[in-house]
Amino acid sequence: MKGLIWIIGVFVSVEVSAQTTVAISEPFEPVTISKHIYGHFSEHLGRCIYDGLYVGEESKIPNKDGVRADIIKALQELKIPNLRWPGGCFADTYHWKDGVGPKDKRPTMVNRWWGGVTEDNSFGTHDFLNLCETLGAEPYLAANVGSSTVKEFTEYVEYVLHKSGSPMAEWRRQNGREEPWKVKYWGVGNEMWGCGGNMTAEHYANVYRQYATFMTDWSNNDGIFRIASGANVDDYHWTEVLMRDIPKHLIEGVALHSYSFVEWNDKGSSVDYSEEEYFSTMRTALKMDTLIVNHTAIMDKYDPDNTIALVVDEWGGWYDVMEGTNPGFLYQQNTLRDAMIAGTTLNIFNNHADRVKMANLAQTVNVLQAVVLTEGEKMLLTPTYHVMKMYNVHQDAALLTVSFTSPKYVFQGSELPAISISASKNKQGKVHISLVNIDAHKEHVINLSLEEFGTKQFTGTILTSDDLQDHNTFENPDRVKPKAFSKIKIKKGQAEIVLPPFSVVVLQSE
Structure with a gap:
């Protein structure tokens, strides 16, 4: 929806996202995220x-x-x-015996x-x-x-696991283990x-x-x-x-x-991709x-x-190799798009643990x-690493059960769920919530009840950048890295979290 804000004496129309309420609870049967x-x-x-x-x-x-x-x-x-x-x-x-013994004789x-x-x-x-x-x-x-x-x-199997006395175990011992x-x-x-x-x-x-x-x-x-x-x-x-x-x-x-890849034969660049290619890649990831x-x-x-x-x-994401590299080596860069793939995919795995x-x-x-x-x-460490x-x-x-209805990321008449969430409680009783906003343009606001967690505050970390195509290079290895997350407001037992476009946030209860 659109709203009006007052800037330097004039009203300016801006995109304002509706708020999404998220309920987090204990599951009926306990599940551990391996x-x-x-x-x-x-x-x-x-x-x-x-x-x-x-x-x-x-x-x-x-x-x-x-x-x-x-x-x-x-x-x-x-x-x-x-x-x-x-x-x-x-x-x-691969024939494993070729990779053991003196290296100069392999x-x-x-x-x-x-x-x-x-x-x-x-x-x-x-x-x-x-x-x-x-x-x-x-x-x-x-x-x-x-x-x-x-x-x-x-x-x-015998070479790796058998303690002693067998032919393969003795060969392993001769080879130094x-x-x-x-x-x-x-x-x-x-x-x-x-x-x-x-x-x-x-x-x-x-x-x-x-x-x-x-x-x-x-x-x-x-x-x-x-x-x-x-x-x-x-x-x-x-x-x-x-x-x-x-x-x-x-x-x-x-x-x-x-x-995850662009849904036509040309996988596209790992760096110079359009929003159409980004949207398509996220569709395959989801x-x-x-x-x-x-x-x-x-x-x-x-x-x-x-x-x-x-x-x-x-x-993971699969694109064309970087220009000038061996096509058989599958070397590609790693951008905010890959961070979105990692965050949403790991949330999916967590929720199906x-x-x-x-x-x-x-x-x-x-x-x-x-x-x-x-x-x-x-x-260098990539956005996916972070x-x-x-x-x-x-x-x-x-694993904690997460219930919500995601707002939509809309592109050229097609839509995807913009928000992905998973949550867990560790052995110390701390609750962690991982949230991803894949929308290329809109921020989205999440509401959480603090009473569900017995906490008065959340702290957080965010990974995002100025442009969706941003990535780390050997000249600038820290262009994309995690930072403290501050867009959390606490009102009357409710936490309001503002997720910027193409961002990954992890919250911890305090």
Whole structure:
């Protein structure tokens, strides 16, 4: 609606948003937002591993066992709960034995999926699992099914998990690792409907049963968590077949992959995009809610006790590569649009935490919707990094039920919900509310009752900028960063929160 304000002796017409009342309450049944929803994904793709995470022990860039010290620090501060590796499509061409033992004796391979570059296998299983220990993150190994064998797969499990006395455990000890690692999460192949083998769902379900049967827990105290290669976006038949044909005792999780992009063949620039492209990208991002609802309905039919997790182990924005970079390396910038994708998607995951137990943003460094970009010795944190750090207050907190009717973001006769919200209460009793306004033009006003929280005040943090296309560069790495949020008014037990256009806000009860 429009209102009139008095400015320097004249009335000026301005856009004024109607207020939205939000009710937040305890759910009927307690639900914990698993910290693993905030997981990440690092594939041997472009400059994600080499010249990204891993620069080698001899590099002049400060490192720990070849991994950049500044990235380690950034990921620790992000409280990264798990990391998926080595793919992606790369996983189903990767033979793990090529990546262990003396580095100067490891064979090379051609990375056929990503740029045709030669892979020297200098970053292998020991490097990855030791990095996860340094980060305090749980490893998620996506193992080869597409071009491997049951024997190779199960020997991998033995190498990683068996304590001593077996051939693979002794080989691990010869390679410098006395104790087994703690690896709970195992992906049984990746994208088996595509780069993992172009299989039908029916064929893969049988292949999965075979591989999963021979996976042994060995000495891993937490048990083994087997994740089936799941559906591509809205392939509900795929989920139906896996849930119908795989016995429950052989499966703990089903994956789902869905990316956000402009809804025509040209994905468009990651920086120089129009509002039409922004609106389209947000429409695909918000479809994540529908996907989860529909895949969950299928899972509920076969698993009414909710014993099998939905694992969204690839998500994020996907655009054209930056001009002048290798098309196979998928290097793109990261703007406020990506912050909107991250904020809304994480809210969706939080609100479906009863079934969604893990998710993995694609990807950690220099690829797709990365949280870190590097250029030589330089490193920067992206808007997506900042959103995920703001949201880590939800990790392992109790989900709260949020009820409201969102105002609309209208563009050329089409509309999307402008506001996205999730909320949680941590073990200390603090309530955290994450709010996103994706509207490219209008601020929106949110009303909350303080009585619901037993608090008299909220403090907050906001991520926004002057322009929707704003992003951090190596020349200006702090252009987009979180700031204290002050647009909170308290009146008669009500909190009035003003959300600027394209902004992410996280509130904490005081």
